[in-house]
Amino acid sequence: MKRLLLILGVAALAAACGEKAQTTAAKKADAKAWDAAENPYVAPGWKAGDRASWEQQMRVRAQAQNEYSRVQ
Amino acid sequence: MARMKFICDAERCIECNGCVTACKAEHEVPWGVNRRRVVTLNDGVPGERSISVACMHCSDAPCMAVCPVDCFYRTDEGVVLHDKDICIGCGYCSYACPFGAPQFPTNGTFGLRGKMDKCTFCAGGPEKNGTQAEYEKYGRNRLAEGKLPACAEMCSTKALLGGDGDVVADIFRTRVMTRGKGSEVWGWGTAYGKPSSGSGGGVPTQQPAKTEATKS
Numbered sequence: 001m002k003r004l005l006l007i008l009g010v011a012a013l014a015a016a017c018g019e020k021a022q023t024t025a026a027k028k029a030d031a032k033a034w035d036a037a038e039n040p041y042v043a044p045g046w047k048a049g050d051r052a053s054w055e056q057q058m059r060v061r062a063q064a065q066n067e068y069s070r071v072q
Numbered sequence: 073m074a075r076m077k078f079i080c081d082a083e084r085c086i087e088c089n090g091c092v093t094a095c096k097a098e099h100e101v102p103w104g105v106n107r108r109r110v111v112t113l114n115d116g117v118p119g120e121r122s123i124s125v126a127c128m129h130c131s132d133a134p135c136m137a138v139c140p141v142d143c144f145y146r147t148d149e150g151v152v153l154h155d156k157d158i159c160i161g162c163g164y165c166s167y168a169c170p171f172g173a174p175q176f177p178t179n180g181t182f183g184l185r186g187k188m189d190k191c192t193f194c195a196g197g198p199e200k201n202g203t204q205a206e207y208e209k210y211g212r213n214r215l216a217e218g219k220l221p222a223c224a225e226m227c228s229t230k231a232l233l234g235g236d237g238d239v240v241a242d243i244f245r246t247r248v249m250t251r252g253k254g255s256e257v258w259g260w261g262t263a264y265g266k267p268s269s270g271s272g273g274g275v276p277t278q279q280p281a282k283t284e285a286t287k288s
Binding site: 025027028029030031032033034035036037038039041042043044045046054055057058059061062063064065066067071 | 073076142143145147148149153155157158195196197198199200201202203213215216217218219220224225227230233234235236239240243246247250251
């Protein structure tokens with residue numbers, strides 16, 4: 001009987017260990033886009049970590065959507 | 073740098089849904105979730121117009137204003153993103169958004185609603201750039217790869233423009249001035265507010281299109 005009570009007591013105490021904290025997760029800081037992705041798909045033409053070169057790259061890529069000869 | 077913007081040229085969009093497909097493929101978006109979709113006005117009527125719609129990354133985003141757990145944030149480039157580790161999937165943002173951008177994956181027998189998912193302007197989320205963790209939660213981070221959103225870059229008719237607001241507004245303005253019509257930019261006024269001098273300005277008329285029968 002004593003043993004059973006001990007097991008039940010330990011089980012009740014251990015059950016609390018599985019409880020997730022009810023606190024709100026803190027908002028994580030996001031990495032800057034110009035810090036470059038850590039994968040092999042990074043486009044050439046700009047320098048990782050250099051904001052100015054990344055912004056220039058964005059402008060060049062945006063101009064690629066321009067059809068200079070067909071503006072209708 | 074100006075803010076990152078999308079503009080859809082309704083005179084050019086042919087409702088091919090290529091942008092929708094590109095987005096789903098690039099980010100492996102689950103069934104039932106469409107970060108981007110094409111809306112057609114006056115479908116089947118001569119003169120019908122189609123527009124590709126996703127999150128407009130509003131300057132004064134209503135989703136950010138109503139979120140009870142404050143999971144949204146705006147990047148230096150003006151892209152509105154959210155932290156899925158904080159989102160509780162309440163759906164308030166969905167009611168607040170005038171563009172229907174927030175999407176909620178459903179699964180299981182009872183259609184359990186998951187955490188909100190939306191267009192990220194291919195900018196990932198609050199995880200290390202280009203990692204598997206970021207990809208699984210938010211999709212590909214193309215901006216950190218030096219690329220622009222897949223939907224805009226692959227648009228076959230160049231109707232959907234995305235990128236630096238100054239650049240895409242210039243491209244669009246040139247078209248409007250050449251064709252002499254079609255200056256209405258759907259959603260521009262609502263999403264981006266009044267243009268401030270030197271950024272995103274230059275589009276001649278920024279009034280929403282006149283109300284017409286809508287079919288999505």
